[in-house]
Amino acid sequence: MALSYSDIINPSSKHHTYSRKQKSLGLLCTNFLTLYNRDDIDVIGLDEAASKLGVYLFIYDFYSLLAIMIKKRVERRRIYDIVNVLESVGVLARKAKNKYSWKGFAAVPKALQELKEEGLRDNVNAIDKQSNNSAKVVDDDEDEDDDSDSNPNTGSQNENYGIIKSTAASRADHRREKSLGLLTRNFVKLFVCSNANLISLDESAKLLLGDGHNSSIMRTKVRRLYDIANVLSSLKLIEKTHAADTRKPAFRWLGLRGKSENGSGDPLAPFESRKRTFGADVTNICFKRSTLDSSVDGDKSQTLKMQKQMKDENIVTVVERGNFGQDSQQNSGSFQFGPFAPVSMAKVGNSEEVTQIHDWEGLSSTFRPQYHNQALRDLFFHYTEAWKSWYTEVAGKKPLQIS
């Protein structure tokens, strides 16, 4: 049965009843990691990654083909999100256009250490400059509308929070400063530069953005925090939870159980010593916000103050062990297909299902004749080749030859 365009484009259509979770960034990231977390991986091409992450379907009508091409673009867009976050924590490093080198989880402790040092250095610089330059701190709120060069929302990458940037700062800088990667780095710094174990979503957004922004900007930033959190959750660096008192969404730092910390060497495993009972009595970040008015120098100095307070007041959450991990839904090491995986291949690790599928010759003879147009035949061939490649790589099987 050929799927129609709307069947694919519209997830609620009758043929596909995926839940949102099946399409989540976290799941895509988990699949990405499953696919590439191997010793023999050196360079990762984004095209190849997009091809392998369940974007191919056996499609044999024009609309479906069109739909899948659109979907491929969407998946690719998500891959950019994932690689940006992974790069921020050291798992990947950009080599060239479309090319990333795989550093693996072993690189994460070093990256976190660097972020910590960077964050602490930034704070020191910021405090120094602030004391030398007490008068002027730019309110980056206005930055949204004009070309002013204040360090925008995401804060500190470029030296620090609350420093006036040169008026020569380019639009490229402006864009970069808002990047998901930078936001990730600053988000991680919130944890590694303090003893905070649990930070609420609201506080994260305020710390990264500064208080006093309008709700629209804040909402956008919160969306991005969700994106970041989903990827970091897949890495098991954080977990999403709720503040015990308010039940507001919050993020708990799990950290790494790397060699440097306790010798386990399993970077995907949660870092036990900082774990806490789910929903236990945890001090949510409770900054003294008495000075958090919306004065001109509000945002960045507030951020600074908050960060300093986090350290000074040692806003650490009490660690209670055990009874944890109930919502680590994505911890299976196995590959899970996204919504556009082949129908018969809905699960991974199920060798029976895997083995039933690929009679390439049959598929070829069944579907190819429908393409009278050479371009479509080429496209079909391309997809089939990609599918074979994926099948060989992921399922570890050697597909039959298509004649």
Next chain:
DNA sequence: TGGTCCCGCCAAGCC
């Protein structure tokens, strides 16, 4: 109903 986050438009940057 508030929280979550998928989706894809579209602009910047690059080749």
Next chain:
DNA sequence: GGCTTGGCGGGACCA
């Protein structure tokens, strides 16, 4: 000019 990259926010889904 085409392609890659990624900021951004609408709005659908979920609990």
